[in-house]
Amino acid sequence: MFTIILRSNMKTRGKVKLTIYLLGFAGAALFTILLVRQGVVAVGAAVAAAGWAIATIAAFHFVPILLDAIAWHVLFPKAVRPRWQSLFWMRWIGESISNLIPSAAVGGDIVRARLATITGTPMGAAAASVIVDVTLGVVTQIVFTLLGLVLLVEATGRTSLVGPTLVGAIVAIVAIAGFYIAQRLGMFRFVSVIITRLVKSPEWSSLVQSGETLDQTVRDFYVRRRGVLA
Incomplete structure (x- = not known):
């Protein structure tokens, strides 16, 4: 062995x-x-x-x-x-x-x-870690963008970019929040079920189980508060 x-x-x-x-x-x-x-x-x-x-x-x-x-x-x-x-x-x-x-x-x-x-x-x-890493990376990028906007206004006094930047940040926040909620609700199982129904082949039935496993692994990663907050 x-x-x-x-x-x-x-x-x-x-x-x-x-x-x-x-x-x-x-x-x-x-x-x-x-x-x-x-x-x-x-x-x-x-x-x-x-x-x-x-x-x-x-x-x-x-x-x-x-x-x-x-x-x-x-x-x-x-x-x-x-x-x-x-x-x-x-x-x-x-x-x-x-x-x-x-x-x-x-x-x-x-x-x-x-x-x-x-x-x-x-x-x-491995897959779950990358998914969570990408999600947290987008959140971090939004925070840095807003911080940079504050520093820019403070340093230059120009406010012309405030509106477009805030709109972009709001759109990004809504998008990443939706992505996070989808992860928590089990989006990979949902996608697997759709693919299995479209293919209509018993050979693809294991895809649903794989989707459920990945969904649970992603949830487990988010439950680890210490790793996520770090």
Whole structure:
């Protein structure tokens, strides 16, 4: 039994390493293509003009990624909690995918949930953690937006942006509140039932059970007040 588990872990690690190598190669190839397309001389001149400021900005970006990874780490129950170092590079990869392909903004979250599953986290816990993390991230963003608006008005005295920003914030609050309520009511089971009825195949009946399990896992994450508030 131990041998089987060990072999399974080795295969999983091999898949993770292969994925990292492939993504790294694809990123390097894409960077080279963009560099040639934009002009090596022009890009070099722009980098030279900016100097070490580019490296400083790039290095500083590690700070929010690290904080996001730690916040994601706290959400997990201790029994299934991955190492924060692992979550850091998962978060890094997920954010890179979301920023690289604007049309796949949610794709990065799906990828990091998948990476967490590959490294040994139960699928339900990995998916639920990302869902809760995204929800709390939107709430935090709304708070920071309103705080920034207050500071902007205080510093400049300009109030022309107050109206549009407040309208946007209200819309975002209503949307995220609806998303949260849907999670609490069991939206994944609801979606699973609809899909099962549309497909009309007994092979898809297990999808409803999977939806119920994910709904309960999400609720369990929210019940952990300490992790959510952290």
